[in-house]
Amino acid sequence: MEARGFQGVIGCIDCTHIRIKKPSAREEAYYNHHYRSHSLNVQAICDHDLRILSLSARFPGSVHDQFIWNTSTTREIMQAMYDEGIRNTWLLGDSGYALQPYLLTPIRQAAPNSPEERYTNCHCQTRNCVERLFGVLKNTWRCLHREIVLHYTPEAAARIIISCAVLHNLMITHRQELPPYEDQDMEFIEERQPNVNEDEFAGENARRLVIQQFFTF
Numbered sequence: 001m002e003a004r005g006f007q008g009v010i011g012c013i014d015c016t017h018i019r020i021k022k023p024s025a026r027e028e029a030y031y032n033h034h035y036r037s038h039s040l041n042v043q044a045i046c047d048h049d050l051r052i053l054s055l056s057a058r059f060p061g062s063v064h065d066q067f068i069w070n071t072s073t074t075r076e077i078m079q080a081m082y083d084e085g086i087r088n089t090w091l092l093g094d095s096g097y098a099l100q101p102y103l104l105t106p107i108r109q110a111a112p113n114s115p116e117e118r119y120t121n122c123h124c125q126t127r128n129c130v131e132r133l134f135g136v137l138k139n140t141w142r143c144l145h146r147e148i149v150l151h152y153t154p155e156a157a158a159r160i161i162i163s164c165a166v167l168h169n170l171m172i173t174h175r176q177e178l179p180p181y182e183d184q185d186m187e188f189i190e191e192r193q194p195n196v197n198e199d200e201f202a203g204e205n206a207r208r209l210v211i212q213q214f215f216t217f
Contacts, residue, residue: 006090006092006122006123006126006210006214007088007214008088008089008090009090009091009092009126010047010053010089010090010091011045011046011047011053011054011091011092012045012046012047012091012092012093012126012127012129012130013043013044013045013069013091013092013093013097013103013130014043014044014065014093014094014127014130014131014134015041015042015043015044015065015068015096016041016042016044016134016138017032017035017039017040017041017042017061018039018040018042018057018144018150018157018161019035019037019038019039019146019148019149019150020038020039020040020149020150020151020152020154020157021038021149021150021151021152022038023038023153023154026060028062029060029061029062029063030060030061030062030154031061031062032061032062033062035061037061037149038061039060039061040057040058040059040060040061040154040157040158040161041059041060041061041062041063041065041068042055042056042057042059042161043055043056043059043065043068043069043072044056044130044133044134044165045074045091045130046129046130046133047129048126048129049172050129050132050133050136050168050172050178051169051172052133052165052168052169054072054073054074055161055162055165056068056072057157057158057161057162058158060154064096065096065097066096066097066098069093069097069103074091075103078091078100078102078103079102081102082101082102087101087102087206089102090102090103090104090206090210091103091104092104092105092123092126092127093105093127094106094127095108098199098200098203099200099203099204099207100199100200100202100203100206101199101202101203101205101206102206103203104123104203104206104207104210105123105203105207106119106120106123106124107119107120107207115211115212115215115216115217116211116215118215118217119207119210119211119214119215122215132181135181136168136178136179136180136181137164137165137168139179139180139181140164140168140171140178140179141164141167141168143160143164144161144164
């Protein structure tokens with residue numbers, strides 16, 4: 001990822017939806033109104049080689065990406081590192097996530113030819129690896145394909161998703177050829193409610209320093 005100008009980036013984060021059959025309990029929690037189907041909202045963090053560094057498949061489709069991140073062990077680890085003074089390590093996420101000093105997001109409507117625009121363009125190009133991961137994962141394990149419905153309980157469906165992720169990483173470890181990326185993911189960026197807090201102020205400062213260091217020519 002340093003080749004794209006982002007030194008210190010350890011991974012990219014995003015969520016994807018995997019369709020499941022209508023569950024018998026808490027049906028409304030699993031219903032995703034954007035897709036008009038029941039699903040699990042699966043969060044993954046991967047590196048530039050599409051290796052999965054973290055994956056959570058336990059949340060219903062109605063749950064927002066930010067909530068999954070807020071409850072993740074990875075966020076706790078990143079926060080602890082930041083509190084200990086390690087402040088040159090980041091994840092990259094889309095604008096569905098809150099800006100944090102260890103989770104950098106793009107800048108909307110950045111001025112043309114500005115350092116902010118160069119940062120945002122590089123950010124999006126770098127973060128594309130997690131979108132490619134979802135496409136490759138669903139193209140390899142067709143049970144995860146957007147047109148397929150997993151006819152299992154949410155708990156069993158989550159175990160299937162995790163198993164596919166483990167097999168995916170084994171293929172990378174043993175240098176097995178991955179199938180081509182298929183742009184068939186069903187993604188959208190849900191608007192977050194404005195909530196400027198101390199974390200986001202620190203995130204603004206961290207992002208500003210990154211722009212000054214790497215994107216001001």
